[in-house]
Amino acid sequence: MRFDNNNNKLNLIIKHAKSYGFIYNSCEIYNGIKSIYDYGPNGLVMKNNIKKFWWDYMVRYRQNIVGIDTSILMEKKVWIASGHIKKFKEYYIEIDNKIYKIKEFINLILKNKKIKRKYLNLLNNNKNKIYKLLKIIKKKKLFNNIKVKKVNLMFRTKINPFNSKIYTYLRPETAQGIFINLKNIINSTKLTLPFGIAQIGKSFRNEIVTKEFIFRTKEFEQMEMQFFITPGEEKKWYKYWIDNRLNWHFFFNLGKKNYKLNNHKELSHYTTYATDIEFKYLNKYKELEGIHFRKDYDLKQHIKYSKKKLIFFNPKTNKKILPYIIETSLGVDRLFYSIFCKSIKFEKTRTYLKFPRFISPIKIAILPLIRNNINIIKLSKKIFKNLIYDFNIIYDEKKSIGKRYHYYDAIGTPFCVTIDKLSLIDKTVTIRNRDNMKQIRYKINLLKNYFKKKFNIYTFFKKSIKY
Numbered sequence: 001m002r003f004d005n006n007n008n009k010l011n012l013i014i015k016h017a018k019s020y021g022f023i024y025n026s027c028e029i030y031n032g033i034k035s036i037y038d039y040g041p042n043g044l045v046m047k048n049n050i051k052k053f054w055w056d057y058m059v060r061y062r063q064n065i066v067g068i069d070t071s072i073l074m075e076k077k078v079w080i081a082s083g084h085i086k087k088f089k090e091y092y093i094e095i096d097n098k099i100y101k102i103k104e105f106i107n108l109i110l111k112n113k114k115i116k117r118k119y120l121n122l123l124n125n126n127k128n129k130i131y132k133l134l135k136i137i138k139k140k141k142l143f144n145n146i147k148v149k150k151v152n153l154m155f156r157t158k159i160n161p162f163n164s165k166i167y168t169y170l171r172p173e174t175a176q177g178i179f180i181n182l183k184n185i186i187n188s189t190k191l192t193l194p195f196g197i198a199q200i201g202k203s204f205r206n207e208i209v210t211k212e213f214i215f216r217t218k219e220f221e222q223m224e225m226q227f228f229i230t231p232g233e234e235k236k237w238y239k240y241w242i243d244n245r246l247n248w249h250f251f252f253n254l255g256k257k258n259y260k261l262n263n264h265k266e267l268s269h270y271t272t273y274a275t276d277i278e279f280k281y282l283n284k285y286k287e288l289e290g291i292h293f294r295k296d297y298d299l300k301q302h303i304k305y306s307k308k309k310l311i312f313f314n315p316k317t318n319k320k321i322l323p324y325i326i327e328t329s330l331g332v333d334r335l336f337y338s339i340f341c342k343s344i345k346f347e348k349t350r351t352y353l354k355f356p357r358f359i360s361p362i363k364i365a366i367l368p369l370i371r372n373n374i375n376i377i378k379l380s381k382k383i384f385k386n387l388i389y390d391f392n393i394i395y396d397e398k399k400s401i402g403k404r405y406h407y408y409d410a411i412g413t414p415f416c417v418t419i420d421k422l423s424l425i426d427k428t429v430t431i432r433n434r435d436n437m438k439q440i441r442y443k444i445n446l447l448k449n450y451f452k453k454k455f456n457i458y459t460f461f462k463k464s465i466k467y
């Protein structure tokens with residue numbers, strides 16, 4: 001299917017995600033809440049598959065990376081030390097009741113010939129000059145109604161129910177939970193430099209402009225890994241992690257040309273240099289994952305504010321050092337969206353999700369061809385019981401076989417196994433492939449091995465991680 005514009009495609013994606021139990025707008029019965037979403041039964045399983053694939057690759061199969069699970073609510077001082085209270089801010093620009101981020105605002109006024117380029121250049125070099133530009137805009141009466149405010153993106157919340165002066169913030173990144181636990185981790189494990197600490201968890205940002213479905217939301221999940229290294233080794237490890245992360249993304253098979261590396265010119269307050277792995281979602285390349293060289297910024301800040309020492313030894317010289325940090329930070333929801341965008345296929349007779357097999361929520365559907373034959377049902381249930389502990393599968397005897405195929409294509413199930421009268425005689429079944437709808441007959445007693453080969457992703461890990 002060809003689309004006149006991306007909104008059409010986006011609307012179909014949103015509709016499909018809702019109709020087939022992947023993603024619902026939160027609080028829909030109360031007309032929904034903007035930029036917050038819930039995951040349905042299929043969405044949840046798919047999200048868990050994504051997280052497991054990241055965890056296995058980053059933690060499970062590596063000897064020098066451990067995992068941690070820290071709290072969302074932390075002492076306010078953490079955010080003072082990290083710089084988020086002072087610097088995690090964005091311009092909120094409202095023009096005639098429409099909200100713009102600074103980049104969009106620049107694009108908007110770029111189109112306006114009355115604004116001289118020199119003012120825009122001024123803004124490009126220093127965002128704080130926005131107020132000067134604003135004066136010019138007001139003087140020239142370019143817009144009826146324009147308001148500009150610099151706002152902090154963190155959600156503030158009371159931490160003591162009796163005293164509103166005692167407050168903190170919901171975490172805007174999972175990273176700080178790792179830094180403040182570093183002392184505990186090195187004292188309670190056998191890690192020596194270089195090593196990593198990984199975490200998957202919710203983060204919250206009161207984003208100004210959200211727009212594209214789950215691309216940017218106010219509540220989202222991050223998969224972050226902080227890699228601690230000896231100073232001087234940053235170039236080597238920075239390159240290592242960019243290559244590693246990019247290769248990991250390629251395994252989803254969504255087309256290598258859809259990925260691009262972008263060296264950040266605009267740096268957040270904690271980064272020395274940063275590279276984004278960008279992805280072409282609908283028509284534009286946008287950030288998927290960030291690889292940041294945080295240097296010793298965070299550790300220095302926490303040492304300064306907590307007044308606690310952090311003693312590390314250079315393994316080569318045995319002298320005291322403060323390690324540098326390279327961070328890899330990826331949004332689960334954003335990755336989910338990238339997979340959904342590229343996997344949805346619109347054909348004349350069906351819409352289906354060509355998910356990478358290892359990510360599909362349901363791997364195999366066991367479908368007796370007819371319902372009123374006890375022997376077929378018995379055999380189907382036997383096959384189901386034999387596979388259920390090895391794969392996430394489903395048994396379904398409801399509705400016509402055509403409708404069932406249609407449904408399992410729509411939720412991205414790679415294989416349907418159909419049991420018919422012939423199965424009772426020759427002990428074979430039909431395996432139907434989601435992508436090309438081709439069917440083959442296969443021996444029942446060989447099914448488990450057949451699927452084990454089809455869903456094996458460990459060759460990828462074996463190739464990608466060196467010990």
Ligand code: ATP
Nearest residue numbers: 205207215216217220287288289290329330331334
């Ligand atoms: P963007 O500018 O695209 O909002 P960012 O540069 O602020 O992203 P980082 O602070 O580097 O993002 O966060 C690391 C990763 O976390 C991002 O690459 C993205 O995958 C994810 N992420 C960040 N903010 C959001 C959000 N509001 N909704 C969903 N995912 C997010």
